[in-house]
Structure formats: structure tokens, C-alpha cells
Amino acid sequence: MSSLAAFAADxxxxxxKVIDLTQTLSPDIPVVxxxxxxxxxxxxxxxxxxxxxxxGPDWYWNxxxxxxxxxxxxxAPVHWISGKDLPQNTTDTIxxxxxxxxxxxxxxxxxxxxxxxxxxTVDTLQAWEASHGTIPARAWVLLRTEWSKxxxxxxxxxxxxxxxxPGPDADAIxxxxxxxxxxxxGVETMSTDAGQAHRFTPPYPAHSxxxxxxxxxxxxxxxxxxxxxxxxxxxxxxxxxxxxxxxPLRVLALVAA
Amino acid sequence: MSSLAAFAADxxxxxxKVIDLTQTLSPDIPVVxxxxxxxxxxxxxxxxxxxxxxxGPDWYWNxxxxxxxxxxxxxAPVHWISGKDLPQNTTDTIxxxxxxxxxxxxxxxxxxxxxxxxxxTVDTLQAWEASHGTIPARAWVLLRTEWSKxxxxxxxxxxxxxxxxPGPDADAIxxxxxxxxxxxxGVETMSTDAGQAHRFTPPYPAHSxxxxxxxxxxxxxxxxxxxxxxxxxxxxxxxxxxxxxxxPLRVLALVAA
Ligand SMILES: [Mn+2]
Ligand SMILES: [Mn+2]
Numbered sequence: 001m002s003s004l005a006a007f008a009a010d011x012x013x014x015x016x017k018v019i020d021l022t023q024t025l026s027p028d029i030p031v032v033x034x035x036x037x038x039x040x041x042x043x044x045x046x047x048x049x050x051x052x053x054x055x056g057p058d059w060y061w062n063x064x065x066x067x068x069x070x071x072x073x074x075x076a077p078v079h080w081i082s083g084k085d086l087p088q089n090t091t092d093t094i095x096x097x098x099x100x101x102x103x104x105x106x107x108x109x110x111x112x113x114x115x116x117x118x119x120x121t122v123d124t125l126q127a128w129e130a131s132h133g134t135i136p137a138r139a140w141v142l143l144r145t146e147w148s149k150x151x152x153x154x155x156x157x158x159x160x161x162x163x164x165x166p167g168p169d170a171d172a173i174x175x176x177x178x179x180x181x182x183x184x185x186g187v188e189t190m191s192t193d194a195g196q197a198h199r200f201t202p203p204y205p206a207h208s209x210x211x212x213x214x215x216x217x218x219x220x221x222x223x224x225x226x227x228x229x230x231x232x233x234x235x236x237x238x239x240x241x242x243x244x245x246x247x248p249l250r251v252l253a254l255v256a257a
Numbered sequence: 258m259s260s261l262a263a264f265a266a267d268x269x270x271x272x273x274k275v276i277d278l279t280q281t282l283s284p285d286i287p288v289v290x291x292x293x294x295x296x297x298x299x300x301x302x303x304x305x306x307x308x309x310x311x312x313g314p315d316w317y318w319n320x321x322x323x324x325x326x327x328x329x330x331x332x333a334p335v336h337w338i339s340g341k342d343l344p345q346n347t348t349d350t351i352x353x354x355x356x357x358x359x360x361x362x363x364x365x366x367x368x369x370x371x372x373x374x375x376x377x378t379v380d381t382l383q384a385w386e387a388s389h390g391t392i393p394a395r396a397w398v399l400l401r402t403e404w405s406k407x408x409x410x411x412x413x414x415x416x417x418x419x420x421x422x423p424g425p426d427a428d429a430i431x432x433x434x435x436x437x438x439x440x441x442x443g444v445e446t447m448s449t450d451a452g453q454a455h456r457f458t459p460p461y462p463a464h465s466x467x468x469x470x471x472x473x474x475x476x477x478x479x480x481x482x483x484x485x486x487x488x489x490x491x492x493x494x495x496x497x498x499x500x501x502x503x504x505p506l507r508v509l510a511l512v513a514a
Binding site: 002003004005006007008009010011012014015016017018019020022023024025026034037038039040041042046048049050052054055056057058059060061062063064065066067068069071072078079080081084092096097099100102138204207208231233235237238239240241242243244245246248249250252254255256 | 259260261262263264265266267268269271272273274275276277279280281282283291294295296297298299303305306307309311312313314315316317318319320321322323324325326328329335336337338341349353354356357358359395461464465488490492494495496497498499500501502503505506507509511512513
């Protein structure tokens with residue numbers, strides 16, 4: 001039996017579990033808010049077309065509006081100026097084999113609970129590797145912070161001086177993308193960069209380095225506490241938007257039961 | 258090695274191919290047009306927020322609007338009145354393990370080329386089973402018609418008396434969902450029902466029977482000619498829209514190389 005057939009049989013028999021890492025899309029879901037001089041990401045809005053009524057007696061359906069970066073979403077390289085001119089940099093041109101990949105889950109939940117400005121460092125990554133092995137090339141690194149359990153203003157955590165949310169420091173990003181050549185960084189917060197990353201040198205090191213290397217981001221993930229440190233496979237196929245900089249998507253994890 | 262690890266290794270090594278079954282979302286993509294008295298599905302529209310300019314110097318992103326049933330999309334049971342009161346009938350409540358499932362691909366491309374009103378019958382399904390084995394429970398049945406190679410008006414094929422596009426007849430639908438208990442029906446056209454299915458007894462047998470049994474539809478698929486008759490796994494996770502009747506999505510197929 002091929003590995004595909006064995007995998008399919010194990011899925012059907014429940015020996016592989018499917019875990020949903022996606023936040024529900026509704027008008028309540030927070031979106032990133034930039035300084036007023038910049039263009040803004042649309043919140044999720046639903047408009048009912050019909051609901052078994054005169055507008056459509058046998059059917060119910062909706063139209064919707066949102067940003068490419070609303071809710072649990074994917075960042076393509078073209079989202080950042082560093083990835084502007086790369087090949088295969090949009091949601092419709094990325095090779096589809098990149099949409100299924102293994103994950104390394106770094107548990108920083110205690111640190112993020114103690115300090116909303118917690119920064120992931122190379123030391124933390126090397127400590128993780130000492131326990132779980134070298135982070136393989138083309139893997140997702142998922143930063144578990146339990147941030148997804150916050151709601152509303154406490155999730156966004158926006159103050160006068162910007163957002164206060166955890167993320168990687170510039171050295172950790174260089175280590176992951178330059179030394180380890182990972183596929184991308186996934187986080188529970190609204191940005192792959194820390195809330196205060198506009199003050200970093202360089203600013204926004206995750207966006208800048210990651211997308212400049214043609215790699216990807218995942219934001220607003222949840223249920224990372226249900227994943228093992230290694231061994232999960234992440235399914236993360238964005239909408240095929242022509243020239244898209246990203247998209248809301250359904251993110252699933254496959255885990256041995 | 259578990260089947261999950263073997264599968265992951267084969268994916269990474271290219272021994273399993275990932276085939277994109279998704280049409281690109283752009284303002285050009287046709288949407289279903291109903292009689293004027295009914296509510297209408299929105300076409301796909303993209304609104305640029307910033308593109309490395311004064312609206313956002315380092316980033317490019319868009320907002321977008323569409324219908325839940327625009328482009329390559331998923332139909333949830335709640336879409337049809339027959340599935341209105343079922344449990345787990347919306348895009349946010351369907352069990353995520355239903356988003357990865359095996360496919361049986363029925364090639365009717367010659368028949369659909371000869372007759373745009375071609376109807377899939379029980380005879381055709383039984384002939385397929387004689388060659389490829391019984392269609393298993395919880396599999397997708399994908400109807401290959403090459404319809405995805407048509408563009409614009411020839412794809413929609415709308416005439417005075419309605420659309421002329423291929424689909425299943427009522428007996429074929431009963432066979433698939435009642436005798437075989439399949440997971441859903443996937444098609445290259447804009448509807449799981451034939452274009453003339455409003456005249457059938459009962460009308461819209463695919464929508465009515467399929468969703469009444471809590472099962473799913475996939476529409477506007479492409480690249481079905483790249484799939485084997487059996488052995489492909491379909492990845493089809495819709496957006497997690499609260500109460501959603503469906504959604505545009507990225508559909509991938511996993512196939513042994
Ligand atoms: Mn983003
Ligand atoms: Mn539909």
C-alpha cells in the first residue's frame with residue numbers, strides 16, 4: 001500500500017485526527033487597525049441574499065466583504081515590499097505543494113502570559129531544538145502563546161504607543177529563515193511581528209525577512225495547544241485570488257491519534 | 258514510521274503530487290445569475306488598500322467582496338431548505354475530518370462535449386463501478402466534463418429557457434447518496450445540478466437530496482483530467498464563516514506521483 005492510501009485509511013478510521021486551527025469568521029472578529037493616514041483592512045461583513053424566502057424560496061446564501069488579512073489568514077510574499085518582485089509571490093502563483101507542510105510548535109505560553117511584549121529569541125529556539133531536534137527546512141514554525149484565548153480589546157491590546165503583543169526578535173527571524181530555511185511563521189496574534197516591531201532594527205523583521213525570502217505567514221491561529229511539538233502536518237491553502245497578497249483561509253492540522 | 262510521517266516524507270520528496278483544482282478568483286469569474294425576482298450572488302471584486310505607496314509604504318493588500326457561492330466553492334447542507342434543520346450544517350460546524358476525503362472521478366467529457374444537457378445516470382455509474390470497483394462511503398464523486406475549459410458565456414451557457422449544462426439525473430443522485438452514502442458531489446459547472454434541473458421531478462435533485470442528507474457540493478472545479486479514476490485524496494476546507502451556507506475555497510488533490 002502506498003503512503004497515500006495508508007494515510008487515507010488512517011484518516012477514515014480516525015487514527016489520524018484533523019484539528020481546526022481557524023478562528024470563526026464573523027463581524028465580531030477583530031482586524032488590525034493602522035494609524036489613520038494609512039489604508040485600512042475591512043472587517044468581515046455578511047449580507048444575506050436569501051433565506052428560504054421570497055428572495056430564494058428553497059435556498060439560503062450570503063455575500064460577504066473582508067480584507068485579505070481578516071481573521072485567520074495567510075500572508076503571501078508580495079504583501080511586503082521586500083517580496084514585491086519575487087517569482088510565485090501571490091496567492092494564485094505559490095506552488096500548491098507549499099500548502100501542506102510539517103510544523104514545529106514552540107510553546108511560549110507562560111512567557112507571553114507574564115509579558116505581552118515577550119520576544120522569541122535564538123536562545124529559546126536553540127533550547128527547543130535541544131529537546132526536539134533541529135527545525136527542518138520547509139517546516140512551519142508555530143508560536144504558541146495562548147493569545148487566541150483572548151477576546152476583543154484584550155486580544156488586540158492596542159495602547160497609545162501601539163500594540164503590545166508577543167512575536168519574534170530580529171535575530172530569531174534571521175535564524176529561522178536564513179539558518180533553518182523554514183517555510184513560514186504562524187502565530188496566534190494578528191501579526192507575525194511583535195506589536196512593538198515598528199521600533200525594531202530593522203522594523204518589522206518577520207514581514208521583511210520572511211517575505212523577502214519568498215516565505216509565508218499565518219496569523220490568528222488557535223488550538224495550537226492541541227498540537228505536539230513535532231509531527232503535525234499543517235494544511236493551509238489560501239483562496240486563489242489573482243494577484244492576492246494573502247487571504248482568510250481554513251487552517252487544519254493532521255495529528256496521529 | 259506512522260502513515261502520517263510516511264505521507265509527509267513522500268510529499269516533501271515529491272512522491273505525492275499536489276494538484277490545484279481551483280479556478281483563479283478575479284473580477285472575470287462568472288457567477289450564477291438567477292431570475293430577476295431573486296436575490297443575486299455578488300461577483301468577485303477587489304479593492305486595493307495600499308501598494309507600497311502613501312496608503313502603506315511597505316505593504317500591499319486588498320479588501321474583497323464576493324458571494325459564498327462565487328468561483329470554485331463549497332456548498333454546505335444549510336444552503337438548501339432540505340438541510341435547514343440538520344446538525345453541523347454550516348461552514349463553521351461541519352466536522353473538519355470531512356475536509357479531506359478520497360475521490361472517485363467519473364469521466365463524462367465525451368458525453369458532455371456531444372450534449373451540453375448530458376445527464377449522469379445510474380447506468381453510467383454502474384459501468385464505472387464495473388471497471389473501478391464500488392464507490393466507497395464518504396468518498397467524493399467528481400464529475401469530469403471538461404466544462405472548466407470553457408470561458409465566459411460559453412461556460413455559463415444561459416439561454417432563454419435557462420442554463421444548458423451537464424449534471425446528474427434524480428436516480429443517479431439517489432443511487433450515490435442513498436445506496437453509496439457518498440460525502441458529496443463535485444462538478445466543473447456552477448451547480449451540482451444540471452442547468453435544466455428546475456424542470457426535473459423533484460426539481461434540483463442534487464441540491465435537495467444531497468443537502469437533505471447533510472452532504473456537500475463542490476462547484477467550478479478544474480484540472481479533473483489530471484486525476485486518476487480512484488486513489489486521489491481531496492482537500493477542500495471552506496472558510497469558517499459563522500452560519501455560512503458555503504464559501505469560495507482552495508481545493509487541492511493529492512495523487513501518487
Ligand atoms: Mn497579514
Ligand atoms: Mn453553490
